[in-house]
Amino acid sequence: MKKSIITFFLPLFPILASAYNAEIDGIYYNLIAKTGVAKVTSGDTKYSGDIVIPPKVTYGGVEYSVTEIERGAFEYCYSVNSVVIPNSMASIGEGAFQNCGLKSIVIPSSVTSIGSEAFLESWLSSIVIPNSVTFIDARAFSNCDSLTSIEIQGSITSISNNLFAYCGLLNSVKIPNSVTSIEGCAFSHCYSLSSIDIPNGVTEFGWGTFWGCSSLESTILPEGLEMIPQDAFRDCSSLKTVHIPNSVNYIDASAFFNCSSLSSLKIPDHLSHLGPFAFYGCRSLSSLTLPESLNSVEAYVFGGCSSLTSINIPENAAYIGEYAFTNCVALTTIETSNRVASIGKGAFQGCSSLKTVSIGSGVTSIDNQSFAGCLNLEEFYCYPKSVPSTPSDAFQDSYIEYSTLYVPEEAYNSYLTTKPWSDFKEIKTLSGTIPDPPQPKKCATPAIMYQNGELTFICETEGAKFASEITDMDIRNYYEAKVSLTLTYNISVYAMKAGYENSDVAYATLCWTEAEPKTEGIEDGIAQIPVRPVLIQMLDGIIKVTGAEDGQEITVYDTSGQMLGRDFCINGAAEISTNLHRGSTVVVRIGDKAVRIIEK
Numbered sequence: 001m002k003k004s005i006i007t008f009f010l011p012l013f014p015i016l017a018s019a020y021n022a023e024i025d026g027i028y029y030n031l032i033a034k035t036g037v038a039k040v041t042s043g044d045t046k047y048s049g050d051i052v053i054p055p056k057v058t059y060g061g062v063e064y065s066v067t068e069i070e071r072g073a074f075e076y077c078y079s080v081n082s083v084v085i086p087n088s089m090a091s092i093g094e095g096a097f098q099n100c101g102l103k104s105i106v107i108p109s110s111v112t113s114i115g116s117e118a119f120l121e122s123w124l125s126s127i128v129i130p131n132s133v134t135f136i137d138a139r140a141f142s143n144c145d146s147l148t149s150i151e152i153q154g155s156i157t158s159i160s161n162n163l164f165a166y167c168g169l170l171n172s173v174k175i176p177n178s179v180t181s182i183e184g185c186a187f188s189h190c191y192s193l194s195s196i197d198i199p200n201g202v203t204e205f206g207w208g209t210f211w212g213c214s215s216l217e218s219t220i221l222p223e224g225l226e227m228i229p230q231d232a233f234r235d236c237s238s239l240k241t242v243h244i245p246n247s248v249n250y251i252d253a254s255a256f257f258n259c260s261s262l263s264s265l266k267i268p269d270h271l272s273h274l275g276p277f278a279f280y281g282c283r284s285l286s287s288l289t290l291p292e293s294l295n296s297v298e299a300y301v302f303g304g305c306s307s308l309t310s311i312n313i314p315e316n317a318a319y320i321g322e323y324a325f326t327n328c329v330a331l332t333t334i335e336t337s338n339r340v341a342s343i344g345k346g347a348f349q350g351c352s353s354l355k356t357v358s359i360g361s362g363v364t365s366i367d368n369q370s371f372a373g374c375l376n377l378e379e380f381y382c383y384p385k386s387v388p389s390t391p392s393d394a395f396q397d398s399y400i401e402y403s404t405l406y407v408p409e410e411a412y413n414s415y416l417t418t419k420p421w422s423d424f425k426e427i428k429t430l431s432g433t434i435p436d437p438p439q440p441k442k443c444a445t446p447a448i449m450y451q452n453g454e455l456t457f458i459c460e461t462e463g464a465k466f467a468s469e470i471t472d473m474d475i476r477n478y479y480e481a482k483v484s485l486t487l488t489y490n491i492s493v494y495a496m497k498a499g500y501e502n503s504d505v506a507y508a509t510l511c512w513t514e515a516e517p518k519t520e521g522i523e524d525g526i527a528q529i530p531v532r533p534v535l536i537q538m539l540d541g542i543i544k545v546t547g548a549e550d551g552q553e554i555t556v557y558d559t560s561g562q563m564l565g566r567d568f569c570i571n572g573a574a575e576i577s578t579n580l581h582r583g584s585t586v587v588v589r590i591g592d593k594a595v596r597i598i599e600k
Contacts, residue, residue, distance in 0.1 A: 022059045028073075029057065031064055038064035041073050048079035055086035069096045071115070077101060091115070094137070097122045103146070107133070114140050116160075121145070129154050138162055138183075145169065148192075152176050159186045161206055168192060171215075175199055182209055184229075191215060194238075198222050205229050214238055217261075221245055228255045230275065237261060240284075244268060251278050253298075260284060263307075267291055276300050276321065283307055286330075290314050297324050299344065306330060313337055320347045322367065329353055338362045338383070343370045352376060358383070365389040372396040381406045381430065387418045400424050409435065443495040443503035450510055450535045450547065459495040459503065467502075468493035488595060508537040513548070513593040536588055538597050543576040545569065548590050555589045 020028040020041045028043030038057050051074075057064050066086060071093040074080060078101040085092075087108045094115035097105075100122045107114075109130040116137035119127075126149045129136065133154035139162045141147060149172040150164070156176065161183035164170060171192040177199045184206030187193060194215045200222045208231040210216060216236045220243040221228070230252040233239060239259045244251075246268045253275035256262060263284040267274075269291045276298040279285060283306045290297075294314040299321035302308060309330045313320065315337045322344035325331060331351045336343070338360035345367040348354060354374045358381040359366075368391050371377070377398050382388075385408045405424035407415045412435050415421040428434055444460035457466045471490040488511040495503040513532050534547040545554050548569040555566040556576050564586065565576040580586065585598045 024057050024059060027053060031059055033062060036064050038066045039068040039070045040066065041070040047074055047077040050082045051080060052084040053086055055088035069093055071095055074100045092118050095120060116140060119144060131155060136160055136163060142166060158183060161185055164190055177201060182206060184208055185211060188212055205232055207231060210236060223247055230254055233259055251275060253277050256282055274298060274301055280304055292316055297321060299323060302328060313340065320344055322346055326350055336360045343367060345369060349373055363388050366394050368393055369396055370394050371398055374398040377403050379404050385411045387414045387421065390420060392420055395420055404428060406430050440499065440501050442501040443497055445504045446493055446495045446506050448491060448493060448506055448508040450533055457493050461495055461497055464495040464497045466493055466495055508535055509595055509597055510535050511593060511595050513590050534590055536595060536597055541578045541580045543588060545574045546572055552591055557587045559585050
């Protein structure tokens with residue numbers, strides 16, 4: 001059997017505490033007899049009017065020192081006009097005056113701590129924190145809509161998180177020099193805060209410290225601060241200038257997101273990280289120099305910086321993140337370093353004034369729509385020698401059919417035949433020239449060899465095929481009673497391969513000479529005459545004979561009978577050099593065998 005689980009949601013209302021053990025002159029106390037301490041607390045009736053808390057009370061004949069205002073003691077006491085706190089008071093507890101109608105209060109120099117949410121959403125207009133206070137907990141003054149000024153004289157070391165968050169009228173804050181850290185959202189959404197002095201001893205900011213301080217115009221960050229955290233100045237729409245000390249090496253995500261009035265900024269030379277969205281929507285920022293120590297350009301970091309006309313990509317940056325410069329409509333040029341390996345999706349999308357782009361030799365990939373909507377693109381210098389992986393929409397709506405692409409000379413043909421690069425109006429080398437159309441490779445001229453009754457063709461071009469023609473000079477009609485067989489063949493062959501030009505034609509003549517001119521060994525009336533195959537080749541005036549008998553004399557004559565040269569066959573080969581040219585005819589005599597050869 002399945003069990004059904006039903007969850008009930010109850011509305012949240014303030015829980016009114018009435019844990020007290022004495023009421024004296026209209027004030028409720030918790031009395032601790034053992035220590036003689038009285039703590040002001042809430043009671044059956046909400047406080048109203050003017051409240052004076054005495055330093056001591058007597059109850060049941062015992063005197064008690066009043067040292068603490070307990071949690072929620074004056075919570076939701078909308079009718080309280082004023083509260084006088086005695087010098088005996090040491091602490092103000094959590095939520096003590098939360099949502100209280102109190103407009104002003106004097107905190108005596110005896111108080112050392114103020115609890116979390118102590119004055120949350122109270123009606124205070126101003127307050128002075130005395131020097132005795134060493135600790136103020138989180139959200140103590142958050143959402144005080146009427147609070148206009150606060151002075152902290154104390155020796156606190158930290159401004160706790162959300163301490164003054166959403167104090168919409170707060171325009172003046174004095175922070176003591178003892179403070180070393182300002183925690184997350186401490187002044188977030190203090191809409192009226194136009195300036196603030198941050199002590200030099202502050203070395204740490206928390207997340208969203210000044211988020212939404214829309215009236216803050218300028219600030220000087222203290223030397224020693226190492227990081228500007230996420231959302232630190234987000235939506236500070238009036239912020240025009242900010243001094244970032246050299247000690248800062250890390251600016252986190254969205255740190256200056258939508259600071260629409262920020263017009264100038266100097267970034268420390270040794271900054272190592274600039275987070276995503278760090279300057280997104282800073283539409284008044286016209287120029288910025290990024291330090292060479294920066295190792296990446298993160299996603300959306302300058303997206304929507306519509307006044308940005310120029311920016312450098314640091315030498316050490318390994319990549320440009322997605323939409324890093326999207327809609328930077330005033331950006332006219334961009335140049336990446338050789339270390340940049342990838343350009344992210346939409347990195348320069350909508351950069352409608354971009355005219356010249358130069359990407360370094362290290363780029364291997366360009367993502368979708370990286371340069372989409374770059375309407376005025378004129379020149380694109382692409383230094384990689386291997387064509388980067390590039391989707392078809394990388395240049396969508398950028399009219400590259402009217403632009404010129406410049407590429408390395410050795411990679412020219414690769415870009416010329418690879419989309420979308422081939423869609424550019426023209427492609428030139430980086431030196432500005434257009435190479436001659438590529439000539440197809442040519443197969444090497446084959447070599448001809450004969451052995452054991454077979455002709456073999458060899459070519460240095462791997463994978464080549466051969467087309468050959470063999471002519472038998474004895475094939476003709478004879479009318480005499482006696483026929484002399486010459487046993488001579490003319491051979492021609494060339495090599496071919498797909499994508500290559502055919503090779504030059506190689507020529508040779510194959511003939512047979514008598515090895516032993518005898519008639520012994522007659523069988524069945526047929527004389528078996530041993531013969532030797534000889535291959536004769538002529539190229540560029542050189543007569544090469546292979547297969548003849550060692551020691552055999554080889555002689556070459558022209559058609560008039562004049563001897564042109566001779567050699568003796570050694571190891572089956574002989575070579576005779578002549579001054580013949582193409583088209584010449586010679587007679588090669590091998591022993592008693594004479595063969596007519598034409599140099600083709």
